[in-house]
Amino acid sequence: MSAAPPPGGRRIGMFGGSFDPPHLAHVALAQAAVAQLKLDTLYIIPTGQAWHKARTLSAAEHRLAMARLAFAGLDRTVVDEREIQRAGPSFTIDTLEALQAENPRAQLHLIIGNDQFAALKIWHRWEAILKIAIICIANRADPRRTEAGFDLETQARHAVLTLQLPLMPVSATAIRRKISSGNASPQDWTPMVPEPVARYIERHSLYISP
Ligand code: ATP
Numbered sequence: 001m002s003a004a005p006p007p008g009g010r011r012i013g014m015f016g017g018s019f020d021p022p023h024l025a026h027v028a029l030a031q032a033a034v035a036q037l038k039l040d041t042l043y044i045i046p047t048g049q050a051w052h053k054a055r056t057l058s059a060a061e062h063r064l065a066m067a068r069l070a071f072a073g074l075d076r077t078v079v080d081e082r083e084i085q086r087a088g089p090s091f092t093i094d095t096l097e098a099l100q101a102e103n104p105r106a107q108l109h110l111i112i113g114n115d116q117f118a119a120l121k122i123w124h125r126w127e128a129i130l131k132i133a134i135i136c137i138a139n140r141a142d143p144r145r146t147e148a149g150f151d152l153e154t155q156a157r158h159a160v161l162t163l164q165l166p167l168m169p170v171s172a173t174a175i176r177r178k179i180s181s182g183n184a185s186p187q188d189w190t191p192m193v194p195e196p197v198a199r200y201i202e203r204h205s206l207y208i209s210p
Pocket residue numbers: 016017018019020025026029111112113114115116138139140141168169170171172173174
């Protein structure tokens with residue numbers, strides 16, 4: 001897949017997530033995407049209702065505030081609250097179609113970790129996602145396997161790119177677990193998140209109960 005800009009069009013990225021909390025791998029992935037895909041704008045989109053996650057997410061206002069802190073200062077990156085404002089489940093295809101309508105000649109890129117890519121076939125209107133956006137995948141140290149995994153043949157037929165990113169064994173789940181375990185010291189988890197996010201988590205006593 002060529003990384004050449006579309007004729008006359010902008011290069012737009014979408015990076016969605018629960019960001020509960022946002023951590024250093026999210027920031028590294030956003031930076032890598034902007035640089036390697038030569039994006040004009042990367043939209044960081046905290047999810048409203050995550051239909052595909054079993055647990056209840058932290059309040060949207062906290063996740064949004066932490067995302068703003070985590071991604072502040074990253075060039076060409078905008079934290080966008082449209083999924084939080086939208087009623088009902090947050091479907092990625094709805095957001096991609098809205099971004100395409102706002103930027104008719106843009107080439108869209110969807111930035112995801114390989115755990116999410118492996119589950120893409122259970123996403124709402126996944127074929128439409130593959131048609132509207134180039135899928136840009138980051139490898140994850142601990143990809144969570146799913147039954148609905150993609151095979152290589154399917155990948156090859158669609159617009160799929162791999163982002164170059166060192167494996168970062170960090171997840172929001174691990175951070176929440178460390179904080180809620182009660183016997184972890186701040187040193188056990190604060191190095192995994194941007195410093196302003198660590199301060200925000202402490203100030204609002206997030207993740208203390210499991
Ligand atoms: P949780 O542990 O709560 O499921 P998470 O750490 O996977 O959260 P999300 O907000 O769900 O974080 O992830 C947003 C996006 O970032 C997803 O596409 C996910 O695959 C990707 N991602 C998260 N952590 C990493 C990582 N360590 N390396 C590469 N990609 C990652």
